[in-house]
Amino acid sequence: ARARPSAAMLWRALSALGRELSAEWAAQDMRAALCQLLLLWLGVSLLGICLAWRVYGGTVAALCYRSGPA
Numbered sequence: 001a002r003a004r005p006s007a008a009m010l011w012r013a014l015s016a017l018g019r020e021l022s023a024e025w026a027a028q029d030m031r032a033a034l035c036q037l038l039l040l041w042l043g044v045s046l047l048g049i050c051l052a053w054r055v056y057g058g059t060v061a062a063l064c065y066r067s068g069p070a
Helices: 007-064
Strands: none
Touching: none
């Protein structure tokens, strides 16, 4: 006859599974936080570019266009 697993073994297995799921959940949260951080960085960079273009855009455009005959 096969021996049945004891309740202690069952609890240890469930506890290990719970720890594994918890670690996976934390890893997903870390990826989500990293994605949010990178999107925030992108947004701040684009905002900085827009503000810089508003301040210096005319100067940059004047450097790119010829003002006399070719």
